[in-house]
Amino acid sequence: MEPTASLSILALLMLGLTQAVPLMEPQHVDITTRILSTNNGSRELLLEGDIVLPRTRNALVCANNNCFWKKSSTGLVQVPFTVSADFSSTDRAVIAGAMATFHSKTCIRFVDRSTEIDYLSIENRDGCYSSLGRTGGKQVVSLSTRGCVYHGIVQHELNHALGFYHEHTRSDRDRYVTINWQNIDPTMQYNFNKENTNNLNTPYDYSSVMHYGKTAFTINGLNTITPIPDASVQIGQRVDLSVIDIQRINTLYNC
Ligand SMILES: [Zn+2]
Numbered sequence: 001m002e003p004t005a006s007l008s009i010l011a012l013l014m015l016g017l018t019q020a021v022p023l024m025e026p027q028h029v030d031i032t033t034r035i036l037s038t039n040n041g042s043r044e045l046l047l048e049g050d051i052v053l054p055r056t057r058n059a060l061v062c063a064n065n066n067c068f069w070k071k072s073s074t075g076l077v078q079v080p081f082t083v084s085a086d087f088s089s090t091d092r093a094v095i096a097g098a099m100a101t102f103h104s105k106t107c108i109r110f111v112d113r114s115t116e117i118d119y120l121s122i123e124n125r126d127g128c129y130s131s132l133g134r135t136g137g138k139q140v141v142s143l144s145t146r147g148c149v150y151h152g153i154v155q156h157e158l159n160h161a162l163g164f165y166h167e168h169t170r171s172d173r174d175r176y177v178t179i180n181w182q183n184i185d186p187t188m189q190y191n192f193n194k195e196n197t198n199n200l201n202t203p204y205d206y207s208s209v210m211h212y213g214k215t216a217f218t219i220n221g222l223n224t225i226t227p228i229p230d231a232s233v234q235i236g237q238r239v240d241l242s243v244i245d246i247q248r249i250n251t252l253y254n255c
Pocket of ligand 1: 050051156166
């Protein structure tokens with residue numbers, strides 16, 4: 001791990017405890033604000049705010065596509081999962097609703113785990129976070145009941161588990177957004193590093209559910225991410241998978 005990353009993680013650990021959030025919240029609270037405020041004080045080592053640090057490899061570009069879920073002979077990609085008993089029936093309905101979009105628009109099928117070795121364990125831990133891609137064995141998708149159980153946020157974390165990074169870290173992002181480094185908490189700047197991503201011949205997508213909001217990790221309230229050339233373009237939605245998010249899943253998994 002890079003020294004700067006260790007420092008940032010320390011800083012993250014030193015932040016206060018998660019605060020409870022109201023059940024009903026205006027949709028204008030962007031995805032970053034929601035996820036990062038919930039993750040304050042998380043004990044996990046998180047990259048880009050909500051990705052459990054990859055320890056061995058870059059997820060989206062990986063040898064032999066080993067970091068992705070396997071397609072079965074039916075042409076569907078089954079992703080086994082379990083849901084912790086902590087979740088209420090209302091929470092479960094939100095999670096199921098988030099998965100239903102993947103089921104109706106892609107070949108991904110989140111299925112109840114029986115004996116599969118590789119699976120997602122959806123747990124109520126201290127934040128909203130996921131690993132990138134299939135890690136092998138049990139992998140936790142944390143959806144804290146104190147702020148993560150929303151349709152778009154569940155989809156965001158599940159999409160990390162399918163292998164997708166944040167949109168603003170795309171290899172070609174400098175043509176579409178300006179990163180305002182001076183407005184970013186120096187200990188958090190690593191969250192804006194570009195990744196070696198496979199962009200799947202899809203356009204940069206401001207409307208992606210994987211795009212962070214304009215003030216992610218701001219230290220002074222000013223924007224950390226500015227769309228170019230039109231700074232007024234909306235980013236950071238947490239409503240639903242975008243058309244391009246769906247297209248990407250279908251391309252990556254050859255649906
Ligand atoms: Zn994320």
